Amino acid sequence: MDHQILTTVLFLAVVALTIGITVRASRQTSGTADFYAGGRSFSPVQNGLAIGGDYMSAASFLGITGIIALSGYDGFLYSIGFLVAWLVALLLVAEMLRNSGRFTMADQLAFRMKRRPVRMAAATSTVVVSIFYLLAQMVGAGTLVALLLGVDSQTVKNIVILGVGVLMIFYVTVGGMKGTTYVQIVKAVLLMAGSAVIVVLVLAQYGFNLSELLGAAASNSGSGQAFLEPGLKYGVSLTSKLDFLSLGIALVLGTAGLPHILIRFYTVPTAQDARKSVLWAIGIIGVFYLFTLVLGFGAAALLDVSTLDASGNLAAPRLAEEVGGGAGSTGGAILLALIAAVAFATILAVVAGLTLTSSASVAHDVYNNVFKKGEATEAQEIKVTRIAAGAIGLVAILLAIPAQSLNIAFLVALAFAVAASANLPTIVLNIFWRRFNTRGALWSIYGGLISAVGLVIFSPVMSGAETSLITGSDFAWFPLSNPGIVSIPLGFLFGIIGSLTTREPAAEDRYTELEVRALTGAGAEQASSH
Amino acid sequence: MSSDTTPHDQAARHDPVYDALADDADFLELRRRYRSFVFPATAAFLAWFLLYVVMSNWAGDFMGQRLFGNINVALVFGLLQFVTTFGIAYLYSRFSASRLDPLGAKLAADYETGKR
Numbered sequence: 188m189d190h191q192i193l194t195t196v197l198f199l200a201v202v203a204l205t206i207g208i209t210v211r212a213s214r215q216t217s218g219t220a221d222f223y224a225g226g227r228s229f230s231p232v233q234n235g236l237a238i239g240g241d242y243m244s245a246a247s248f249l250g251i252t253g254i255i256a257l258s259g260y261d262g263f264l265y266s267i268g269f270l271v272a273w274l275v276a277l278l279l280v281a282e283m284l285r286n287s288g289r290f291t292m293a294d295q296l297a298f299r300m301k302r303r304p305v306r307m308a309a310a311t312s313t314v315v316v317s318i319f320y321l322l323a324q325m326v327g328a329g330t331l332v333a334l335l336l337g338v339d340s341q342t343v344k345n346i347v348i349l350g351v352g353v354l355m356i357f358y359v360t361v362g363g364m365k366g367t368t369y370v371q372i373v374k375a376v377l378l379m380a381g382s383a384v385i386v387v388l389v390l391a392q393y394g395f396n397l398s399e400l401l402g403a404a405a406s407n408s409g410s411g412q413a414f415l416e417p418g419l420k421y422g423v424s425l426t427s428k429l430d431f432l433s434l435g436i437a438l439v440l441g442t443a444g445l446p447h448i449l450i451r452f453y454t455v456p457t458a459q460d461a462r463k464s465v466l467w468a469i470g471i472i473g474v475f476y477l478f479t480l481v482l483g484f485g486a487a488a489l490l491d492v493s494t495l496d497a498s499g500n501l502a503a504p505r506l507a508e509e510v511g512g513g514a515g516s517t518g519g520a521i522l523l524a525l526i527a528a529v530a531f532a533t534i535l536a537v538v539a540g541l542t543l544t545s546s547a548s549v550a551h552d553v554y555n556n557v558f559k560k561g562e563a564t565e566a567q568e569i570k571v572t573r574i575a576a577g578a579i580g581l582v583a584i585l586l587a588i589p590a591q592s593l594n595i596a597f598l599v600a601l602a603f604a605v606a607a608s609a610n611l612p613t614i615v616l617n618i619f620w621r622r623f624n625t626r627g628a629l630w631s632i633y634g635g636l637i638s639a640v641g642l643v644i645f646s647p648v649m650s651g652a653e654t655s656l657i658t659g660s661d662f663a664w665f666p667l668s669n670p671g672i673v674s675i676p677l678g679f680l681f682g683i684i685g686s687l688t689t690r691e692p693a694a695e696d697r698y699t700e701l702e703v704r705a706l707t708g709a710g711a712e713q714a715s716s717h
Numbered sequence: 718m719s720s721d722t723t724p725h726d727q728a729a730r731h732d733p734v735y736d737a738l739a740d741d742a743d744f745l746e747l748r749r750r751y752r753s754f755v756f757p758a759t760a761a762f763l764a765w766f767l768l769y770v771v772m773s774n775w776a777g778d779f780m781g782q783r784l785f786g787n788i789n790v791a792l793v794f795g796l797l798q799f800v801t802t803f804g805i806a807y808l809y810s811r812f813s814a815s816r817l818d819p820l821g822a823k824l825a826a827d828y829e830t831g832k833r
Contacts, residue, residue: 260791264770267798271766274805278755301726398786405787416781417773417791428774435770439763459818462810469806473799693727699739700731706747707821709738709828 193520194335197528202354205535208369209362219565220712222363222572223290223547224453227714231460233372235467238451240371242269242442242468243378243475244320244537245327248530250596251476252506253499255483256492258420259408262483264431265596266476268438273472275611276443277465282458283618283705284449289712291544292449292610293552296617299697300625306552308632312609313446313552315636316602317545318583320447321538323598325351325587328534330500335527345588351538352584358539359546360573364454367539374536375471381529382478385503385522388510389485400481403488414487430667434600437671441603444610447537447544456714482506500595504530538583546575589656593648600669601643608635608674616682618705624694627686634685635678642670734831738824747820754812758805765801769794 216222229237247269254262288294293309328351329344336343358366393399401415408414421431442448452461486492486502489509495502504527508514511522550572555563563571590598612631616623642665643649649656651663667673704710738744772780773791780791 261773263792263795264773267769267795268766271762271798271802274762274802275759277806278759278809298728302728396786398788401787401792412781412783412787412789415787415789415792416777418777422774422777431774432770435766439766462813466806466810469802473803477799697727697731700735702748703735703738703744703824703828706751707738707744707824707828709735709825710732710832 191336194524194527197524198332198335198531201528201532201535204373205354205358205370205532205539208373209358209366212362212366212369216363216365219290219551219568221365222569223450223543223551224712225364225368227454227456227712229368229454229464231455231463232467233368234451234455234460234464235471236375237368237371237454238448238464238468239471239475240373240375240378240533240536241447241451241540242472243375243533244324244599245331245530245534246323246596246599247475247479248378248382248533249327249331249500249503250323250599251479252482252486252503253495253501254420254596255479256486256490256495256502256506257499259404259410259414259484259487260417261420261422261431262596263480264435265438265600266479268435269442270469270473270476272439272442273465273469275440276448277462277469279618280443280449280614281452281461281465284614285452285455285458285461286708286711287618287701287705288453290450290453290551291548292446292614293548293556295701296613296628297556298701299617299694300628300691303557305625305628305632306556308629309610309613310548310552312605312632312636313548314545314579315640316444316446316606316610317541318579318586319602319605320445320599321355321541321579321583322587322590323595323602324534324538324541325583326591326593326598327500327595328531329587329591330496330498331504331527331530331534334501334504335524344591348587349584351534352580352587354535355538355542355583356576356580358535359542359576362539363569364450364543367536367543368454370539371536374532377529377532379471379475381526382475382482385485385507385510385526386478386481388522389481389489389506392489392510397481400484400488404484407489408487408492426666429672430669433604433667433669433672436675437600437604437607437669440607440611440671440675442606444606444614445603446548446606446610447540449610449614450544450547451540453712458708458711485510498593498595542576542579542583545579546572549575549579592654592656597668601639601648604643604669604671604674605636605639607671608639608678609633610635612675612678612682616679616686618701620686621695621698621702623682623686623698624689624691626689626691627682627684630685631678631682634681635674638674638677639670642667642674646670732832734828734833737831738828741824741827743820744824747817747824750816750820754809754816758809762801762805766798769798 293306296305332347486506507526508519508523512518554571651661
């Protein structure tokens, strides 16, 4: 019982800390530039940490550790893809977006396209991607808390999902971007420190010899050397190999299309600072994904993998308990509680970023620019953001409850696939291709979105397999769980064909300003001064 | 263009200073330098990453070869992806600071003096 009291105290401490930060930040927030972009006044180090905090989600910490623990080397693809993807953001997107937009992904399209339809489209895909991503976090939260309370009760998990939903609405409505950013910075520090402790303790058991750790993982897994080689999970058939390839493509191209990552580039004063914050983020995230390798193989080596849940989401906290001294020991209880609290903080920070992004897009793009023709006051816009945060929170809660059997790294991979199919083609074509126009943008967003989501609906994720969401009927004609290999090229193709089948002189004309601004920062939004 | 103000349409036409800047030799040079770095670099890291995924799928014997202890080619290949990512990020930060930022700053200053 003792460790449950400790755990509860730590969880409440995390919640209290984040609430305190949020309330404090709310006092420094006035107007939309503060509310959506934190006044554009964060330093590159702060923003780099916040990007890390926004990006290293429960999917990375719990999901990757679980996948490596269960399937060995194949899980490492997630770590690599999630990191390499940052080069797309660094080289092609971050600075360009900072110079040409204000608050949302849509701003940069509205620069030269017909504003109302492109804002509507960009807001739609922002909300869809964010909700997929939110589901993963909330499922993680439910699993985590149920483990800690030692109950496998569906009611408890549902209550936790509800609680996380309420908290995320609170962060966004009260703290805005400043509050969200500080929560993410604190979380990034906690997560890095917490996982570093576990990594050191795991490695210490093997004399800091990685080869010995791997050997122990291989023999304990029951699969032998195959556990350390690619193919255990994805190598069984041509279909599964294509699934692996499709996953890799979605991971590497998805990051730079994630709306909650994109809006972080607006929180710094200049494009140079956006670049520097991505460099910091790459450093932090890179080290973290190296940690996941040790965590995953550590879990495989030290835990009885057959007792893990089928999704593997609990491998990381169980590993913490094991290296702390094992179940029943004081050290084990303390580390389990600490790591679980860190994971919980991770989830809270990510859901805050996602909710802010999607509700800001609803208010700024749809309410103000589509319905109010850009004439809403800042106060009205912020009010609508708060209402939208409530609505999005509610939708996420309702969808998360039936999604609990899915591995959360996999759920996040779906969000990446949608982002890579709908958003990335649009962003890249808009910045680099003068001939791109409104029809092309609409086709690539809606085409990419519908392809990615549609293929998932008709995939084994939804029906026809033992692990499907819907049992009892089979309408899966698309064999891959990951749609990216088809839907991402389609997103680009739709954008190109849509543009080439019509001419829009105004969009081509305004490309001149977009390009000059994107490359030089001439006329870009300035930091607000307080 | 009379349609500039209709809400369904594009944003108003931009300040003509942007047209002048777009034709400026310094801008053309900035764009050339930027693209000559990022396009090949993007092609390279994407190809390198895809090679890794393809090898994992279809070159299992090669990837499974043990180099020392339990460290096999697959693990080293994966870790090399980290190394190249850090490396390209570092090279780009140096390149952009020395070759792009000075031109960008000059053009941004021209914008401030030339804008209406």
